[in-house]
Amino acid sequence: MDNAIVATHPHTHETAVAAEHEHVMLPQHRHHFETKEQQREAATFGMWLFLLTEIMFFGGLFFAYLLYRNWYHDAFVVSSNQLSIPLGAANTAILITSGFCMALGVWAAEVQKKGLLVLFLVLTTVFGVAFLGVKAVEYHEKWEKHHIPGAHFDVSEFINPQAYGLKEKPLAPDMAQKTQVFFFLYFAMTGMHAFHMILGIGLLFWLTWRAHRGEFSSGYVAPIENFGLYWHFVDIVWLFLFPLLYLINRHPGS
Amino acid sequence: MSTTSTTIVNLPDQRTARIPKRNYLNNEDGLLSWLFTGDHKRIAILYLISITFFFFIGGAFAGLIRLELLTPQADLVASDTYNKFFSMHGIIMIFLFLVPSVPATLGNFLIPIMIGAKDLAFPKVNLLSWYLYWIGGLFTLAALVLGGVDTGWTFTTPLSTHYLNTHVVTAATGVFIIGFSSIFTGLNFIVTLHRMRAPGMTWFRLPLFCWSNYAASILMVLGTPVLAITLVLVALERLVGIGVFDPTKGGDPLLFQHLFWFYSHPAVYIMILPGMGVISEVISTFSRKRVFGYTAVAFSSVAIALFGFFVWAHHMFIMGVSNYSALVFSLLTMLVAVPSAIKIFNWAFTLQKGSITFETPMLYAFGFLGLFTIGGMTGVFLGALGMDIHLTETYFIVAHFHFVMVGGMLMAFLAGIHFWWPKMTGRMYPESLSKLAAVTTFIGFNLTFLPQFILGYLGMPRRYHAYPPEFQVLNVLSTAGATVLGIGYMLPLLYLGWSLKYGAIAGNNPWQATGLEWQIQSPPLTENFIETPIMDHEAYDYEWLAHKTAQEVTTVG
Numbered sequence: 001m002d003n004a005i006v007a008t009h010p011h012t013h014e015t016a017v018a019a020e021h022e023h024v025m026l027p028q029h030r031h032h033f034e035t036k037e038q039q040r041e042a043a044t045f046g047m048w049l050f051l052l053t054e055i056m057f058f059g060g061l062f063f064a065y066l067l068y069r070n071w072y073h074d075a076f077v078v079s080s081n082q083l084s085i086p087l088g089a090a091n092t093a094i095l096i097t098s099g100f101c102m103a104l105g106v107w108a109a110e111v112q113k114k115g116l117l118v119l120f121l122v123l124t125t126v127f128g129v130a131f132l133g134v135k136a137v138e139y140h141e142k143w144e145k146h147h148i149p150g151a152h153f154d155v156s157e158f159i160n161p162q163a164y165g166l167k168e169k170p171l172a173p174d175m176a177q178k179t180q181v182f183f184f185l186y187f188a189m190t191g192m193h194a195f196h197m198i199l200g201i202g203l204l205f206w207l208t209w210r211a212h213r214g215e216f217s218s219g220y221v222a223p224i225e226n227f228g229l230y231w232h233f234v235d236i237v238w239l240f241l242f243p244l245l246y247l248i249n250r251h252p253g254s
Numbered sequence: 255m256s257t258t259s260t261t262i263v264n265l266p267d268q269r270t271a272r273i274p275k276r277n278y279l280n281n282e283d284g285l286l287s288w289l290f291t292g293d294h295k296r297i298a299i300l301y302l303i304s305i306t307f308f309f310f311i312g313g314a315f316a317g318l319i320r321l322e323l324l325t326p327q328a329d330l331v332a333s334d335t336y337n338k339f340f341s342m343h344g345i346i347m348i349f350l351f352l353v354p355s356v357p358a359t360l361g362n363f364l365i366p367i368m369i370g371a372k373d374l375a376f377p378k379v380n381l382l383s384w385y386l387y388w389i390g391g392l393f394t395l396a397a398l399v400l401g402g403v404d405t406g407w408t409f410t411t412p413l414s415t416h417y418l419n420t421h422v423v424t425a426a427t428g429v430f431i432i433g434f435s436s437i438f439t440g441l442n443f444i445v446t447l448h449r450m451r452a453p454g455m456t457w458f459r460l461p462l463f464c465w466s467n468y469a470a471s472i473l474m475v476l477g478t479p480v481l482a483i484t485l486v487l488v489a490l491e492r493l494v495g496i497g498v499f500d501p502t503k504g505g506d507p508l509l510f511q512h513l514f515w516f517y518s519h520p521a522v523y524i525m526i527l528p529g530m531g532v533i534s535e536v537i538s539t540f541s542r543k544r545v546f547g548y549t550a551v552a553f554s555s556v557a558i559a560l561f562g563f564f565v566w567a568h569h570m571f572i573m574g575v576s577n578y579s580a581l582v583f584s585l586l587t588m589l590v591a592v593p594s595a596i597k598i599f600n601w602a603f604t605l606q607k608g609s610i611t612f613e614t615p616m617l618y619a620f621g622f623l624g625l626f627t628i629g630g631m632t633g634v635f636l637g638a639l640g641m642d643i644h645l646t647e648t649y650f651i652v653a654h655f656h657f658v659m660v661g662g663m664l665m666a667f668l669a670g671i672h673f674w675w676p677k678m679t680g681r682m683y684p685e686s687l688s689k690l691a692a693v694t695t696f697i698g699f700n701l702t703f704l705p706q707f708i709l710g711y712l713g714m715p716r717r718y719h720a721y722p723p724e725f726q727v728l729n730v731l732s733t734a735g736a737t738v739l740g741i742g743y744m745l746p747l748l749y750l751g752w753s754l755k756y757g758a759i760a761g762n763n764p765w766q767a768t769g770l771e772w773q774i775q776s777p778p779l780t781e782n783f784i785e786t787p788i789m790d791h792e793a794y795d796y797e798w799l800a801h802k803t804a805q806e807v808t809t810v811g
């Protein structure tokens with residue numbers, strides 16, 4: 001269609017013709033970009049901006065965490081000790097491995113190796129699902145202990161820790177109630193993170209299917225690269241969540 | 255100069271102009287070609303229709319509010335219904351009209367053309383943002399139809415989470431979704447302005463409209479996600495009782511205020527900044543002068559965006575924030591007045607010794623200058639701690655933000671709609687009728703909101719459906735003004751619709767303005783430019799335009 005307009009216009013000159021030739025380089029090239037570099041840069045820049053909005057989105061939760069941790073320090077210490085470091089650490093390792101596979105996937109797309117790309121995308125998905133599996137085990141434990149905020153929340157373990165075989169100092173009943181704030185923030189932050197993982201896994205299925213069809217085997221790698229940025233962002237959020245929720249209170253008073 | 259004449263297509267002027275055979279409006283036919291379009295101009299038109307629809311719904315609620323306040327007693331509606339009226343008025347006007355008003359319509363239409371691009375960077379995301387706008391809008395309408403919401407537009411906790419049984423979650427979901435529409439618009443603008451500029455279009459050759467939309471986009475991208483997470487927390491608090499804003503469970507309602515105003519104060523700059531961009535274009539065009547202090551005006555937009563993020567606690571001076579933080583936020587609030595004043599002074603100096611003409615957009619722009627200055631100055635009153643304690647939660651606040659939002663932003667929006675109407679539709683609006691509308695709006699506005707300053711100063715609190723009888727005279731004035739204002743807004747709807755078929759053909763540059771959008775045909779082609787333009791002159795260079803026009807005559811003749 002734009003060809004027709006250019007053709008009828010008397011001022012058409014060599015550069016425009018050259019630009020027309022450039023247009024047919026890639027089927028994925030969109031008409032309103034001058035060059036494919038411009039398209040790629042725009043897409044990447046857009047993705048970084050989107051990640052910035054994600055930082056602000058999680059930022060609200062991190063702000064709430066910092067505020068309440070300051071107010072209810074004792075409650076946050078004992079409830080943090082309820083979380084399992086081995087499971088959290090294992091999950092961290094799983095997620096980093098998943099991110100590593102994603103980075104290899106971006107490399108495979110850039111060197112145009114279709115088989116390797118599909119393999120790495122599948123591995124990324126597998127480790128992502130494994131992360132969610134471990135997370136589900138952790139959530140289930142909280143369910144059994146009545147540590148999910150709401151009507152069934154139970155603070156007896158924090159008021160009388162000796163009865164449960166814990167070495168924590170007992171909390172006064174009103175402070176023990178504040179553990180609910182910790183567990184809410186725990187579920188909100190890890191839940192929001194898990195929600196991003198689930199979205200990402202959905203996108204991974206779609207990208208794997210497209211990679212299998214060979215769409216990223218001819219030098220068009222922007223979707224893989226930009227999804228890689230998203231996936232690494234989700235990793236990084238966890239790398240902040242893990243120390244803040246699991247590790248920071250391990251040595252109360254020291 | 256020679257490169258320009260070959261890269262920008264020359265068309266005959268207004269007297270001999272015809273509507274071009276091919277343009278974006280008739281490029282494809284059928285409803286589906288509009289609903290699935292990727293063309294930024296068509297999406298702008300879709301947005302224009304949508305926000306006009308919501309504007310008149312929001313306006314109807316404003317009318318009902320003023321009607322109830324005609325008399326001191328509660329005779330039209332009960333207090334609960336009144337609460338629902340002003341909540342719906344606020345939610346619709348803020349989230350469904352003011353935030354997307356200029357960026358999503360004029361910005362969508364003009365930014366790619368102004369920078370010499372064929373489209374925004376992400377056309378599909380642009381269309382998605384329009385659909386998100388409508389999904390959010392439908393949730394809001396659903397909340398309205400199902401029985402309303404009465405939290406005010408601020409969703410303040412613990413009122414919204416514990417004490418009300420209206421449709422808070424439905425309305426909050428609506429606002430949450432509209433927020434993403436706004437995020438995607440901002441994201442699209444930022445990427446487009448960074449990556450899609452034509453050769454020679456440097457940052458300091460951009461029209462100031464682009465700069466102010468850029469600043470607003472930064473606010474949309476950084477602020478709106480915080481509103482999103484806050485509304486998620488409110489909904490969870492209401493549905494599950496998580497306790498994060500509930501003092502009995504250890505939560506803090508003030509945290510909600512901090513998170514909410516962290517978005518919602520910058521949001522007022524999201525609303526006003528694009529309007530300021532419109533005013534820069536209009537004032538320059540109708541005084542035939544380069545905007546005085548271009549760089550200062552450009553950077554003042556960015557400065558407003560930056561300062562705008564550090565003033566949010568001035569909404570909370572009486573809500574128990576510490577005295578020290580109140581002092582700091584008061585100081586920062588007054589700092590925002592500096593870049594705003596830079597703009598006003600520079601516009602005044604642009605007018606000085608200019609060849610001023612009083613077309614309709616210019617009348618609206620003059621309205622903006624006066625009303626925004628009053629609105630801004632009263633904002634400084636409210637930023638002062640002692641005054642704020644006296645005036646907050648009175649009609650003084652109501653008058654203040656209506657001067658900025660309605661007197662400022664709506665005037666700028668109408669200035670922009672009139673100014674670019676010939677470009678968008680290819681036809682002129684009727685000049686004398688539109689001048690009448692501009693004057694009516696100005697008179698009606700002042701009659702509505704000036705009495706409210708006095709009412710607020712005398713101590714009439716906002717958000718009540720009844721008031722002591724001694725306030726009645728001023729309230730009657732205000733209601734009378736609202737009627738005039740309503741007529742002032744109905745007029746453009748009618749004559750702009752009329753002009754679509756019967757307006758005079760505009761030609762490509764009816765105002766003899768310098769922007770790239772005026773150098774192409776009206777209405778533009780789907781891809782805007784036949785060839786990528788090369789920018790070889792500064793913005794607002796009227797000598798370049800005169801030279802170009804002279805050349806045009808010789809080549810056409």
